[in-house]
Amino acid sequence: MRNHQATIIDIAKTLNLSKSTVSRALTGHPNVKAKTRERVLEMADQLDYQRNQLAISLLTNRTQTIGIMVPEFLSPFFPRVIIGAQDVLAQAGYNVIICHSNESYATEIVNARLLLASRVDGILVSHTKDTRNFEHFKIFERKGIPVVFFNRIVDELDVSKVAVDDYEGAYRAVEHLINTGKRRIAHLSGPDSLLNSRDRLNGYRDALTDNQIPIDPALIISYDLTLDKANIYVNHLLNLPQPPDALFAINDPTAIEALKVIKNRGLRIPDDIAIVGFSDDPVSALIEPGLTTVAQPVDDIGRQAARLLLNQLAAEEDRPASELVVLPTRLIIRGSTSSAPLPGNPY
Incomplete structure (x- = not known):
């Protein structure tokens, strides 16, 4: 039984290599x-060699680690996004550090500092609903660490972003x-600090206007x-x-809370009031009536x-221009x- 951890020297001696x-x-390294x-990898496996990641990171200036920052775990949305991202990153040989901000701007700043201290190679970010100053993310830019925003994206930073077509989704729902x-x-709209809240509100407004229905400010509530606030406002x-x-909700948790309130008041859904959510959480198909x-x-x-x-990491010096990917809903x-739409319903 080997009583010490195999080293590069052990592998070099065994294979008669430098x-x-x-x-x-x-x-x-491409020159090998x-x-x-x-031969080296086979021998490393036989000798149970464990790479010294710190030494490698000092040599390559890479830690093979990506940070992912999300604002909440209450809905299944962000865990599913993380799983999708982690699948791709793992195939490329990257480890992941996941930071949960709990919708707290202060915690988000702490998380950003943690990822900087951990020398991550890049970060994926969905910011909190209270984030209005993005200086803690601009630090990554200044240090040459690529940043990609997803879902909750911002105009303040010239970085790559992934979003869905919130405007079109809201328009079609209304x-x-x-x-x-x-x-x-x-x-029931989200806070105006979130771009996707603003886009969904604009889709709602334009759908009413294009169908000659007056916009009533009393029917629009940003929260x-x-x-608990959703309950109060419904x-x-x-x-x-x-x-x-009818009610168009910013997301499915809001819509499901509204459905509970409406049923408790003895109203019929959808006859007295219809409800549409946004995101298709798994529970939306399980409740009665389905959402x-x-x-x-x-x-x-x-x-x-x-x-x-x-893509940003692959080009070490001349990084590609930032991209905006907008996915359909x-x-x-x-x-x-x-359950029986009027004639002309295209859905």
């Missing part, structure tokens, strides 16, 4: 012949409600995405002298973000809207 050749073979690299005969359509809308006959929602290609968001980051119709 230490530098073995080191280059282990780190994938394929046959030599294969148009579907109109095609089922609804006219007083309320919208902080906490479910009750507020239902208590209006002229309550809404009509705008589906996002969640796994693709993570995969696309990871690929954009790898899909309206899934379930029982929370009319």
Whole structure:
């Protein structure tokens, strides 16, 4: 039984190669012949050699580590994005550090500093709902560390981004409600600090305008995405002298909370009030009635973000220009809207 960990010297002596050749073979240096690299890797496996990642990172100026920053884990959206990204990054030989900001701007800054201290090669980011200053991400840019934003993207940084077509998804959702005969359509919107909240609000507004339905400010409420507030605001809308006959929610958790409130008040869904969500969380198909929602290609968001980051890392000096990838959405119709749409409904 070996009583010490195998070293590069052990491999070099066994194969009668120089230490530098073995080191280059282990780190994938292009100047090492394929046959030599294969011999070195086989011997490293036989001797149970464990690479010194710190030494390698000092040699290559790479840690083979990517940071992923997400704002919350309450919904399945961000875990699924992470899985998609991690699949792509693992295939490329990268490890991942996951940081959860818990919708706290202060925690997000701490997480950014942690990733800098960990010398990550790049980061994938979806910022918190309270983030309005992005200086902690600009530091990565100044240090030459590539950054890719996903889902919650920003205009303030010239970096690559992955988003879905929030405007088009919202427009189609509201148009579907109109095609089922609804006219007083309320919208529970997210905070205006989030670009996707603003895009979904614009899609809602334009769908009403294009169908000659006046926009009623009393039916639009922007809120902080906490479910207790959603409960309060849904009750507020239902208590209006002229309550809404439909609700388009910023996301599925909001829509599901609204569905609970409406059912508890003895109202019929979708006859008295119809509901549409956004994101197609798995639970949206399990509740009764099923939730009509705008589906996002969640796994693709993570995969696309990871690929954009790898493209940046592959070009060490002349990095490609930043890219914006916008993925399509899909309206899934379930029982929370009319099961018998009026003629002309394109969905």
